[in-house]
Amino acid sequence: MSLSQLKTQIAEDIAALDPFDASGWLGRTGDYPLMEDGSPELLHTIYRNAGINGALVSHWHGREYCPADANKLLLESLIGRDKWLATLTVQPLFPADPGLAGSEGWVWPEQARAARVFPASHKYSLVEWCVGSLCKMLVDLHVPLFVMHTETSFEEVYALARRFPELNIVLESQTKKILYHMRMILPLLKACPNVNLEMSNCCSQGMIEYICENIGPSQLVLGTFSPACDPLVPLGLIAQARISEEAKKMIAGDNIRRIIAEVRL
Amino acid sequence: MSALRIVDAHMHLGCPWTLFTHGWQTAEVLRLMNHLGIERAYSIHHRWLAGDLDEGRAASLEAYEQSGGRIPFMAVFDPRCEKQSLAAIDSCLGEGGFIGIKIHPSFHGIAADDASYEVIWEYAQEHNLPILSHTWSETYNPVQKLSLPRLFETHIARHPSVSFVMGHAGGPGTGQYQAAELAGKYPNVYLDIAGDVFTYDLLPRLVRNVGADRVIFGTDQPWIDPRSNLARTILSGITDEQMRLVLGENALRVFEPHLLSEGD
Numbered sequence: 201m202s203l204s205q206l207k208t209q210i211a212e213d214i215a216a217l218d219p220f221d222a223s224g225w226l227g228r229t230g231d232y233p234l235m236e237d238g239s240p241e242l243l244h245t246i247y248r249n250a251g252i253n254g255a256l257v258s259h260w261h262g263r264e265y266c267p268a269d270a271n272k273l274l275l276e277s278l279i280g281r282d283k284w285l286a287t288l289t290v291q292p293l294f295p296a297d298p299g300l301a302g303s304e305g306w307v308w309p310e311q312a313r314a315a316r317v318f319p320a321s322h323k324y325s326l327v328e329w330c331v332g333s334l335c336k337m338l339v340d341l342h343v344p345l346f347v348m349h350t351e352t353s354f355e356e357v358y359a360l361a362r363r364f365p366e367l368n369i370v371l372e373s374q375t376k377k378i379l380y381h382m383r384m385i386l387p388l389l390k391a392c393p394n395v396n397l398e399m400s401n402c403c404s405q406g407m408i409e410y411i412c413e414n415i416g417p418s419q420l421v422l423g424t425f426s427p428a429c430d431p432l433v434p435l436g437l438i439a440q441a442r443i444s445e446e447a448k449k450m451i452a453g454d455n456i457r458r459i460i461a462e463v464r465l
Numbered sequence: 466m467s468a469l470r471i472v473d474a475h476m477h478l479g480c481p482w483t484l485f486t487h488g489w490q491t492a493e494v495l496r497l498m499n500h501l502g503i504e505r506a507y508s509i510h511h512r513w514l515a516g517d518l519d520e521g522r523a524a525s526l527e528a529y530e531q532s533g534g535r536i537p538f539m540a541v542f543d544p545r546c547e548k549q550s551l552a553a554i555d556s557c558l559g560e561g562g563f564i565g566i567k568i569h570p571s572f573h574g575i576a577a578d579d580a581s582y583e584v585i586w587e588y589a590q591e592h593n594l595p596i597l598s599h600t601w602s603e604t605y606n607p608v609q610k611l612s613l614p615r616l617f618e619t620h621i622a623r624h625p626s627v628s629f630v631m632g633h634a635g636g637p638g639t640g641q642y643q644a645a646e647l648a649g650k651y652p653n654v655y656l657d658i659a660g661d662v663f664t665y666d667l668l669p670r671l672v673r674n675v676g677a678d679r680v681i682f683g684t685d686q687p688w689i690d691p692r693s694n695l696a697r698t699i700l701s702g703i704t705d706e707q708m709r710l711v712l713g714e715n716a717l718r719v720f721e722p723h724l725l726s727e728g729d
């Protein structure tokens with residue numbers, strides 16, 4: 201096959217996936233020293249070039265400084281971008297900072313379809329007596345909960361997923377290597393159908409086929425962590441996987457679209 | 466126009482033991498190479514890295530035979546056991562499939578600028594062998610500071626005839642700047658993009674900074690699935706001429722120059 205044929209084929213294979221990014225980011229973080237500042241314009245350009253048709257977008261400010269400010273900045277950035285939806289930074293409902301879920305008069309915004317916690321960075325853990333009321337609220341709204349594997353423990357995720365089986369949890373594979381932990385993650389996915397694995401850094405050999413064969417494709421979701429990371433990493437992995445076309449489409453977008461379509465505000 | 470040649474210039478064979486991966490067996494690796502159109506892959510066997518010199522050598526030769534010559538190998542030099550390492554490398558001289566030397570300062574726990582590496586640089590110079598080393602940035606993992614690109618400079622400068630490949634192009638942080646600086650300063654330095662250096666715009670940036678003739682495609686399988694790096698390379702936006710260099714011709718020039726005219 202010639203180079204131009206190869207380029208065309210891979211680009212067409214990716215476009216056929218109708219990708220939706222579960223983890224796009226505005227702002228910046230020191231975890232990726234070489235990243236450019238995540239402006240809406242840069243993210244838009246990256247998505248256009250990679251053929252990504254929609255996204256859940258977050259703001260690094262939510263971890264790095266003030267979650268309430270981050271959510272405000274994020275929602276302002278989404279104005280006029282109807283294919284982008286917000287992932288809000290949330291914390292335990294008690295004690296609640298002003299402007300966050302749990303504070304007086306706070307209402308879940310229309311543009312937000314997901315929530316993310318940073319337990320390690322914000323100094324708490326995902327034990328029920330701390331985050332139980334938050335999880336109950338998210339279950340009532342059918343809002344999925346995102347958490348990076350570096351912000352919690354697999355034991356906590358397991359316990360939370362079992363305690364709240366109606367809560368969709370998306371375990372994110374950044375910001376450090378997740379490939380060392382597959383002996384914990386695979387049993388976690390198998391035991392907890394409500395735990396989903398985000399793919400941006402889930403890159404050890406053959407894992408996509410192994411999970412599809414042994415657990416099923418419904419618990420894998422495309423995330424890119426653009427603009428820190430290259431969206432063509434997970435997209436290439438999915439497009440060139442030796443799995444069915446239906447499974448590829450599920451992983452690249454349909455799974456997360458199904459989850460956020462259930463949100464009831 | 467010559468056919469596209471894809472060479473994975475940095476991968477591993479054998480059980481990766483500390484982590485769970487799927488399909489690391491040589492037959493599976495070959496199947497995936499066929500699926501992706503990868504013509505050749507350069508292996509560093511896990512057993513060799515782990516210090517099992519005889520077993521690593523035997524397994525590398527076996528994989529070379531099993532692959533019909535498509536998976537040549539590098540021998541590992543461990544400065545903690547210099548004599549045994551050199552003896553094992555000596556025994557590879559003249560063997561089909563032996564193409565270079567691998568060093569891994571972080572894995573072996575000895576910083577890249579340590580004098581104990583001088584012997585292998587001398588050896589590589591004497592036998593006209595390229596050296597591939599793990600390189601990385603300062604991160605949360607403290608052993609990575611043993612492989613910072615700048616630590617290699619003395620050896621590079623002292624051995625200008627040794628082609629030196631900085632694996633992972635210095636990693637995902639400021640080590641990448643150090644690697645690019647050294648490639649700019651020394652014509653015998655190359656950067657490979659193997660591994661999980663998933664930085665956005667990585668390949669175009671490296672090509673801009675050091676030139677397409679100094680960047681080499683690699684995967685680091687089975688730690689990293691080869692598909693993680695292949696599509697992003699092919700769709701990176703660099704020119705077709707640059708792509709041919711990066712995807713295969715540079716690796717052939719460094720490790721197997723006798724094959725360079727094949728397919729042209």
